[in-house]
Amino acid sequence: MLTGAIGAIRIGPRGGITGLDLPALLIQAKALGYDETLLARLLPFAERGMVVGAAKQQTET
Template sequence: MLTGAIGAIRIGPRGGITGLDLPALLIQAQALGYDQPLLVRLLPFAERGMVAGAAKLQSDS
């Protein structure tokens, strides 16, 4: 779901990923018929991993 939701990624002023637009992702999940209560629990973990991974990539370069 996240790979198709590029517009739901929040970008900071320096171009780094700061998080996800969780309400927008839940609206998309509803439209696609996904289990929203499950996504409410899982998306924050995906968000943390994405932000940490992006920060690591920026610090390595």
């Protein structure tokens, strides 16, 4: 689901990933017929992983 939701990624002023637009993703999940309750629990973990991974990648380059 996240690969098709590039517009739901929040980008900071310096171009780094700051998080996900969780309400927008839950609206999209509902429209696609996904389990919103499950995604509401899982998406914060995905968000944290994306932010940490992006920050790590920026410090390595």
